[in-house]
Structures are given as structure tokens and as C-alpha cells.
Amino acid sequence: MKTESIRSITFDAWESVARIRQHGTTLFAAALFALLGLMVGVPVGMVVLMSLRTGFPGETVPFTLANFVAVYSDPGTYEILVNTLLFAVGSVSVCVFFTVPLVWLLTRTDLPLKNTIYVLLTVGILIPVFLRTIAWILLLSPRIGLINRWLQAIFELQNPPLSLYNLGGMAFVQGVSFVPGAFFMLAAAYRSMDPALEEAAYTSGVSKLRTFLKINIPITLPAIAAVMVYLFMTAIAVFEVPAIIGLPARILVLSSLIYQSTTPTIGLPAYGMAGAYGAVMLVLGLVLAYFYVRLVKEGKKYTVITGRGYRPRQIALGRWKWPALAFVFIYLSMEVFIPFLVLLWASILPYLQLPSMSALSTVTLKHYIAIPNHTGALPFINTAILMFAVPTATMILSVFISWVVIRTNVSFRGLLDTLAFVPHAVPGILLAVGLAYLGLAYRNVFPLYGTILIIILAHTINWIAYGTRTTNSVMIQVHRELEEAGKVAGASTARVLWRIIVPLIAAGIFNSWIWIGMLSYREVTMALTLYTRKNVVVSTIVWQFWGSGWIPEVSALGVILILFAVIVVGALRFALSRLGEVGEAS
Amino acid sequence: MIRVRSLRKSFVARQGTVRALQGIDLEVLDGEFCVLLGPSGCGKTTTLRCVAGLERPDAGDIEIGGTLVSSPAQRVYVPTEKRDIGMVFQSYAIWPHMTVFHNVAFPLTQGHRRVARSLVAEKVRHALKLVQLEGLADRPATDLSGGQQQRVAMARALVTEPKILLMDEPLSNLDARLRDQMRLELKKITRSIDVTTLYVTHDQAEALSLGDRVCVMDGGEILQVGSPHEVYAKPKSLFVAQFVGEMNFLKGKIQGPAVIHSPVGVIHAPTPSDCPAGTEVTLAVRPEHLDLAESARQNSHSIEGKILSKTYQGDRALFEVEANGVTLMVKLTGDSGFNVGQQVRVAFPSDRWHVYAKESVLE
Numbered sequence: 001m002k003t004e005s006i007r008s009i010t011f012d013a014w015e016s017v018a019r020i021r022q023h024g025t026t027l028f029a030a031a032l033f034a035l036l037g038l039m040v041g042v043p044v045g046m047v048v049l050m051s052l053r054t055g056f057p058g059e060t061v062p063f064t065l066a067n068f069v070a071v072y073s074d075p076g077t078y079e080i081l082v083n084t085l086l087f088a089v090g091s092v093s094v095c096v097f098f099t100v101p102l103v104w105l106l107t108r109t110d111l112p113l114k115n116t117i118y119v120l121l122t123v124g125i126l127i128p129v130f131l132r133t134i135a136w137i138l139l140l141s142p143r144i145g146l147i148n149r150w151l152q153a154i155f156e157l158q159n160p161p162l163s164l165y166n167l168g169g170m171a172f173v174q175g176v177s178f179v180p181g182a183f184f185m186l187a188a189a190y191r192s193m194d195p196a197l198e199e200a201a202y203t204s205g206v207s208k209l210r211t212f213l214k215i216n217i218p219i220t221l222p223a224i225a226a227v228m229v230y231l232f233m234t235a236i237a238v239f240e241v242p243a244i245i246g247l248p249a250r251i252l253v254l255s256s257l258i259y260q261s262t263t264p265t266i267g268l269p270a271y272g273m274a275g276a277y278g279a280v281m282l283v284l285g286l287v288l289a290y291f292y293v294r295l296v297k298e299g300k301k302y303t304v305i306t307g308r309g310y311r312p313r314q315i316a317l318g319r320w321k322w323p324a325l326a327f328v329f330i331y332l333s334m335e336v337f338i339p340f341l342v343l344l345w346a347s348i349l350p351y352l353q354l355p356s357m358s359a360l361s362t363v364t365l366k367h368y369i370a371i372p373n374h375t376g377a378l379p380f381i382n383t384a385i386l387m388f389a390v391p392t393a394t395m396i397l398s399v400f401i402s403w404v405v406i407r408t409n410v411s412f413r414g415l416l417d418t419l420a421f422v423p424h425a426v427p428g429i430l431l432a433v434g435l436a437y438l439g440l441a442y443r444n445v446f447p448l449y450g451t452i453l454i455i456i457l458a459h460t461i462n463w464i465a466y467g468t469r470t471t472n473s474v475m476i477q478v479h480r481e482l483e484e485a486g487k488v489a490g491a492s493t494a495r496v497l498w499r500i501i502v503p504l505i506a507a508g509i510f511n512s513w514i515w516i517g518m519l520s521y522r523e524v525t526m527a528l529t530l531y532t533r534k535n536v537v538v539s540t541i542v543w544q545f546w547g548s549g550w551i552p553e554v555s556a557l558g559v560i561l562i563l564f565a566v567i568v569v570g571a572l573r574f575a576l577s578r579l580g581e582v583g584e585a586s
Numbered sequence: 587m588i589r590v591r592s593l594r595k596s597f598v599a600r601q602g603t604v605r606a607l608q609g610i611d612l613e614v615l616d617g618e619f620c621v622l623l624g625p626s627g628c629g630k631t632t633t634l635r636c637v638a639g640l641e642r643p644d645a646g647d648i649e650i651g652g653t654l655v656s657s658p659a660q661r662v663y664v665p666t667e668k669r670d671i672g673m674v675f676q677s678y679a680i681w682p683h684m685t686v687f688h689n690v691a692f693p694l695t696q697g698h699r700r701v702a703r704s705l706v707a708e709k710v711r712h713a714l715k716l717v718q719l720e721g722l723a724d725r726p727a728t729d730l731s732g733g734q735q736q737r738v739a740m741a742r743a744l745v746t747e748p749k750i751l752l753m754d755e756p757l758s759n760l761d762a763r764l765r766d767q768m769r770l771e772l773k774k775i776t777r778s779i780d781v782t783t784l785y786v787t788h789d790q791a792e793a794l795s796l797g798d799r800v801c802v803m804d805g806g807e808i809l810q811v812g813s814p815h816e817v818y819a820k821p822k823s824l825f826v827a828q829f830v831g832e833m834n835f836l837k838g839k840i841q842g843p844a845v846i847h848s849p850v851g852v853i854h855a856p857t858p859s860d861c862p863a864g865t866e867v868t869l870a871v872r873p874e875h876l877d878l879a880e881s882a883r884q885n886s887h888s889i890e891g892k893i894l895s896k897t898y899q900g901d902r903a904l905f906e907v908e909a910n911g912v913t914l915m916v917k918l919t920g921d922s923g924f925n926v927g928q929q930v931r932v933a934f935p936s937d938r939w940h941v942y943a944k945e946s947v948l949e
Contacts, residue, residue: 208667
């Protein structure tokens with residue numbers, strides 16, 4: 001009885017919502033547009049504003065172009081721009097080198113262990129980039145790197161033979177880290193290609209190699225190009241690798257330069273300069289985003305959805321099976337196994353040393369036990385808040401935006417969709433710098449500086465683009481006729497929403513909720529830019545430990561971070577696979 | 587000529603192994619139009635794809651034009667691109683990044699059957715003329731309607747003048763009127779160039795009108811091969827009787843040689859040789875072979891019935907008539923004055939009956 005009445009109350013509430021909707025859809029969409037416009041526009045506006053001002057945030061000074069003059073008359077700036085481009089080109093090349101063969105092997109051939117490889121690629125996404133970077137430093141640093149010390153011991157070398165502290169090293173670590181994301185993007189494009197296009201070439205008497213060159217490559221070229229542009233855009237914005245490897249080696253790129261300008265080790269923060277550097281970054285990002293959108297559209301023109309579930313023919317690898325598998329596992333070692341094992345090894349020793357019997361005899365767990373003494377509970381509480389608040393806020397906004405974009409005929413829905421995509425083009429570090437400036441200069445109207453809320457806000461803005469992309473595709477999949485069939489069956493709008501739409505989209509929404517939670521969990525760039533003592537999170541703690549040179553403690557915390565992520569995602573995915581059977585039945 | 591001998595193929599699916607083909611024997615003569623007809627999952631597309639070389643059979647031989655192209659036993663497998671074939675896909679598979687001209691020219695410029703550059707334009711023009719698309723050579727392939735894409739796919743398949751043409755439900759993505767029109771044209775085109783054709787469809791009307799020969803398939807086996815008339819008029823098994831055309835089914839019991847007892851009276855029809863008296867059988871008769879009359883006629887076996895429904899189709903009408911507890915479908919051509927609820931006599935033909943040993947397929 002009781003549940004019945006509660007149900008009817010909720011239904012009444014829904015009914016009235018539905019009634020308001022008849023008149024209020026446009027109003028609602030307009031409010032949403034305004035909110036999103038503020039969330040995206042204000043931080044970006046702040047970056048532009050601070051580039052036109054000198055002095056500290058909050059000082060009222062007349063607008064000036066002095067920052068631009070200072071920045072762009074300095075030849076050092078151009079060197080940094082060249083570095084940025086070289087780093088971006090390098091990391092994209094490394095990524096493509098691994099990704100294209102991986103996609104082909106996993107989608108078109110009879111490679112064994114495919115499921116395991118898929119799982120390991122997902123684990124690769126979960127390992128924070130800064131931990132992987134730290135692990136590679138522990139291996140390849142000229143001073144402490146294990147591989148260097150080992151090679152020196154074997155070949156009795158005077159000097160360390162290898163070094164990670166150069167553009168090549170940076171591009172290598174970043175490129176390897178890009179692979180899983182690029183893989184999943186490209187694999188989706190490959191799968192949407194009708195295998196009959198390939199088979200039509202074979203039946204035309206065209207050889208497999210020629211078919212690959214003349215049919216597969218041209219048809220998937222827009223998709224490959226789109227992924228490359230996307231990666232290039234990201235490579236210009238990333239901060240972790242340039243900071244951890246680049247800063248000690250004095251190799252600056254735009255992102256680390258902006259960070260250094262706002263949080264200098266010596267001297268005063270120069271927000272004006274950061275703004276001037278940021279402006280060029282912003283322009284680059286927007287231009288690349290424009291090309292990305294164009295390429296994605298181009299690519300869609302080529303995909304033929306047959307709607308017929310026949311499996312693409314798998315090419316038999318034959319005796320190439322083992323070399324192919326070796327290639328995949330060499331990559332996975334660089335991405336997952338080696339970083340994890342190095343961190344694990346470093347975390348159980350008093351100090352970093354080569355594996356040996358004497359090293360094994362000193363194994364200890366004291367660094368794990370000591371972690372709470374160093375950190376206290378606050379970072380863990382803050383991180384937990386982030387992991388819950390960010391995906392929830394992002395998904396609620398995304399569902400509303402997608403509903404307007406996909407399901408209504410509001411005139412400016414296309415513009416809303418574009419606006420939701422803009423954060424893709426704005427580098428996270430700029431977003432955070434903009435928000436920091438806002439918090440410092442206008443603390444009366446925006447009193448969030450130094451709180452966890454400002455990090456939640458930054459993360460939410462940053463991932464609204466990702467969130468709306470997934471909710472868009474989830475909502476498109478629920479055919480309008482499913483909704484209409486419910487109405488024709490006599491169910492109210494509320495009942496249709498609750499009994500038809502929600503069950504169909506729940507699995508997809510929950511899936512990206514998990515992902516955004518994990519992205520927020522491993523994010524460090526924005527958290528660090530907005531960092532004060534009160535809003536410290538686990539990722540910024542790792543950063544601080546590393547800055548203090550506490551290698552075993554960093555490693556122990558890193559191992560915990562990775563294991564926690566893998567366990568959470570593994571468990572939720574398992575739960576979701578049960579739920580998904582219902583959701584994907586459509 | 588295509589010759590297929592005891593072709594077998596199984597797929598490993600999540601639910602276990604699916605035996606898609608369980609020993610297919612098939613021979614298509616030069617210039618013949620052969621249709622593989624069956625419900626989805628019967629193995630017709632798999633057979634076609636094995637002939638094309640897009641699937642590798644587990645066992646059995648395939649010969650194209652007298653050349654062995656596939657035989658696991660003899661370790662022979664000629665890859666698709668080296669077989670002298672043309673193929674039209676269900677989704678047409680028109681390459682979206684090329685123009686109509688380049689799509690059709692592709693087999694001539696990139697393929698195993700390349701021709702001199704100077705001949706390409708002429709051959710493409712000829713192929714496009716064959717499918718009546720002469721003016722559209724420079725169009726991007728993505729700007730075509732479904733019917734036009736279908737024609738481009740035909741032109742591309744025929745441009746190399748292959749020995750055999752394979753078609754996988756080529757008309758199923760077209761709307762009804764266009765489908766009828768293309769069906770006529772398809773037949774004309776294949777006739778005019780005298781190509782050996784293997785054609786897959788689940789549409790029995792398409793099969794009967796197109797094929798010189800029809801193979802009815804089910805469960806990975808060929809159940810019957812024959813001319814369209816043979817398959818329609820003399821279905822060898824209950825499945826073929828059920829799948830090709832409409833049919834009335836009645837339960838019956840053999841009383842003696844060629845004498846069967848049924849709910850509509852005693853029927854005289856040849857009984858299966860392995861069925862002694864007392865065996866239960868299934869009787870089948872086509873709706874168009876039954877007749878309706880106001881009153882009983884002489885020399886004809888008829889019973890009293892009542893019209894339950896009438897479906898008027900212009901040139902003919904379909905009646906459901908209840909008689910002695912069974913419902914019979916009766917098809918009358920032209921206009922007929924019978925109406926729902928009317929008491930009539932259902933007249934049965936003296937021949938035209940088919941008798942099948944009781945099979946579990948039918949309730």
C-alpha cells in the first residue's frame with residue numbers, strides 16, 4: 001500500500017513535470033544553455049582577461065597588451081612553441097605506431113587471447129599517467145634509473161647509457177599512455193565499416209594487400225586522421241609528462257610554462273604571462289577541435305551500418321601469430337606490467353636498488369603502513385567526494401543536454417551541442433588557471449578558491465564534453481518509436497520515461513558515470529593548479545611526495561592507487577555486465 | 587559451370603558449434619540461373635560465400651568452370667580474388683570514397699583480371715549501359731538512390747565478364763515496386779550476357795520467377811532441386827510444400843492402397859510406398875485447386891462448409907472455409923460472389939493431392 005502511494009506521488013510529480021514541459025521545453029533549454037555558457041565561458045573569459053592585465057589577481061589595472069609584447073618578443077617563447085609541437089608530433093607518432101597495428105590485429109585477425117588484451121588495455125587507462133611517468137624515471141633516469149645501473153654494472157660503463165630526460169623520452173612515455181584511448185576510438189570506427197566493402201574488392205579480383213591499401217585505408221582514413229588530430233590536441237594540453245620529465249630537464253612546453261608562471265618555485269606568480277601563453281594554446285585548441293569535428297563528420301559519411309549481425313571475416317595469422325602476440329605484449333609491458341612492477345618493487349624496499357638476494361632480504365611493508373601518518377584522512381575524503389560528485393554532476397547535466405539535443409526540436413539545440421563540445425578544445429590547465437584567477441580576483445562573488453568545490457567545478461566542466469558524447473549516443477540508440485509505442489500503448493509520459501527510457505539508458509549512463517569517476521580520481525593537472533592545503537586530493541599528495549623525493553612512499557601510494565582503481569572498475573563492470581544484459585537487449 | 591560436392595561447414599558460436607552446411611551437392615550448368623531458396627539460417631548464404639571463397643568450408647569440393655577452387659581434402663584453396671567471379675552483395679557494398687566510374691573500373695584497374703588502360707573506359711561504359719546508368723559515371727557513389735546503387739553493384743560485378751555471377755539477396759533492400767521492376771531487368775541482363783548465376787533469396791516469388799532451377803534449403807541441406815514448376819507442383823517433402831507457396835494441410839490415415847481417410851472424406855491419392863495401411867499421414871492441397879459452389883455437382887467430391895473470411899485482392903479472392911471441423915483456404919480467380927457467413931460446397935480435385943508421411947514439423 002505504502003509503496004503504491006509513494007509511487008503514485010512520484011508519478012503525479014512526473015505528470016506535472018510533463019505538463020510544464022509542453023510549454024517549458026524552450027525555457028528549460030535556454031536556462032541550460034545559459035548555465036553551460038557560464039561554466040565554459042567564464043573560465044575562458046578569465047584567461048583572456050588576465051592576459052590583458054598585469055599585476056596580481058584582483059588588482060585593478062588598466063588593460064594592456066604588455067604581456068603579449070613581453071611574451072612574443074622573447075625568442076625563448078618560440079623555442080617553447082617548437083618544443084610543444086615536437087613533443088606533440090613525437091607522442092602522436094609513438095601512439096599511432098602501436099595503435100594502428102593493435103586495432104587491426106584485434107578487430108580483423110584471429111589473434112589469440114583477445115579478451116585478456118582488451119582487459120589489459122582498460123587497465124592501461126586506469127594507471128594514472130604521472131605514475132607511469134614516475135615508474136619510467138625509476139628505470140631510465142641517468143642517476144637512479146634501474147636499467148641504467150644494471151647496464152653500467154654489466155658492461156662496466158663509466159656513464160649511464162640511457163636517459164629519459166629529453167623530448168624523445170617525453171614523447172615515448174606520453175605516446176604509450178595515449179594508446180588505449182586511441183585504440184578504443186579507432187576500433188569503434190573500424191567496427192562500423194561494412195565487411196562487404198572489403199569482400200566486394202576480393203570478389204573483384206583484388207589482392208588482400210591492395211584491398212587494404214585502396215579500400216580499408218581510404219575508408220578509415222578520416223577516422224584515423226580524426227584520432228590523430230584529437231591526440232595532437234591532447235598532446236598540446238597535457239601537463240603531467242612535461243612537468244615530471246620536462247621541468248627537471250629544463251625542457252619547457254606550453255602547459256608546463258603556464259604552470260610555472262602561475263606557481264613559480266621562486267618569485268611571484270605571473271598570471272598575465274600565463275594568460276598570454278594560454279591565448280595561443282586556446283587558439284590552437286579551437287582550430288584543432290574544428291578540424292576534428294570536420295573529420296568526424298567526413299568519417300560518418302563513409303560508415304555503412306548494415307544492421308545485419310554477420311561477423312567480419314577474420315584473417316588467419318598462421319605463423320605470424322607469435323610475432324604478432326609478442327608485439328602486443330611488448331606494448332602491454334610498457335603500458336602496464338613494467339610500470340606496475342617497478343612501483344611495486346620500489347615500494348617494498350627501504351631505498352631503490354637493483355633486484356638481488358640482498359635487496360630481497362630488506363623487503364618491508366613499512367612504507368604502506370606509514371602512509372596515513374604522512375597524509376592524514378583529508379586527501380582520501382576529498383578524493384572520495386570528487387569521485388562521487390564529479391560524475392554525478394556531469395551525468396545529470398549531460399542527460400539534460402542530450403535530451404534537449406536529441407529529443408526536442410528546440411531551435412538552438414545544435415548550438416547547445418557545440419557548446420557542450422567546447423571543453424574538449426580547452427586544455428584542462430587553462431580551465432583551472434582561469435578558475436583560479438576567478439577565485440582569487442573575484443572572491444566576493446565566487447568564494448570557492450581553496451575548496452574542494454572549485455576542483456569539482458573544474459572537473460565537471462572539463463568532462464561535460466565526454467559526458468554529452470556518451471549520453472548523445474545512448475539516447476540516439478533508443479529509437480523514438482520505442483517511446484512512441486509506449487505512448488500508443490496508453491502509458492503516460494512519466495510512465496514511458498520510467499518504464500521504457502530509463503531502463504534502456506541506465507546501463508550506458510552508469511558506465512560513463514564510472515569512467516568519469518575514475519578520470520576524476522586519477523586527474524592531477526587541474527587539482528594541482530587549484531591546490532591549497534584544504535582541498536588536497538590523493539593525486540596531488542603523490543605529486544608532493546615525488547617533489548620531496550620520497551620514492552618508496554610515492555611507489556607505495558601509487559601501487560594502492562592502481563590496485564584500488566582496478567578493483568573498483570572490475571567490480572562495477574562485473575555488476576554492470578549483469579545489468580547490461582537488460583539494457584543492451586534493445 | 588559451378589559444381590559443389592558434399593560441402594560441409596560449421597561455425598563456433600557462443601552457444602556451441604553450429605553446423606551451417608551438412609553436405610551440399612549442387613551443379614549449376616553453363617548459362618543457368620540457379621536460385622538457393624530457404625528461410626534465414628538455412629545455409630544458403632554460407633553456400634554462396636563458400637563458392638565466392640569468403641568462407642572456407644570444412645570439407646567438400648567446389649569447382650568453378652571445371653577448375654577445382656576449394657578442397658580441404660586435397661589442400662586446394664584458391665583465394666576469392668583469384669576466382670573468376672562477380673558478386674552483388676545485399677548491402678551493395680558500393681565504396682563510398684569513389685565515383686560510380688571508379689567503383690565499376692576498380693576490378694579492371696586493380697584486380698587480378700586487369701585489362702589494358704585504354705580498354706577500361708570502354709568496358710565501364712558498356713557495363714553502365716547494360717544497367718542503364720550511362721549518364722551517372724561521374725557521380726560520387728554516396729549520392730545514389732538505393733536502386734541506383736544496386737545497378738552500380740551489378741555493373742561492377744559484370745564488368746570483368748566473369749564466368750559466374752553470385753548474388754546475395756540483392757533485391758531485399760529495395761521497396762516492393764522497384765523490386766518487381768529490378769527482378770525483370772535482372773533476368774534480362776543475365777540472359778543477354780549468358781552468365782552462369784547463383785542467386786540467394788528467402789522470397790519464394792523471386793525464386794520461382796527468376797530461376798531456371800530452384801534449390802530449396804533448410805537446416806544446412808538441400809531438400810529439393812528442380813525447375814520452378816517442379817518445386818511448386820511436386821514438393822518432395824512437407825517442408826518444401828510448406829515453404830513454397832500456400833498449402834492446405836489435413837491429417838489422414840491410410841486405409842488401403844491409394845485410399846486415405848480424412849476429415850473431408852475419403853481421398854484417392856498415391857500413398858508413400860513405405861506406409862502400410864493404418865499409418866497416419868499428412869495430406870496437402872493448394873488453395874487454388876479447391877473450388878466453391880452453391881450446390882453439389884455431379885462427379886465431384888465436395889462437402890458442406892461455411893465461409894469464415896474473405897480476402898479480396900482484386901484479381902483474385904482468398905476464402906477461409908470451415909468444413910467438418912477443419913479450416914481450408916480456397917483461392918478463386920476473378921470476381922466471385924461468395925460472402926462471409928454463406929453456406930457453400932467445397933469441391934476437391936480428383937488429383938493434385940500430395941501425401942506425406944507424418945512428420946513432426948506439422949501439428
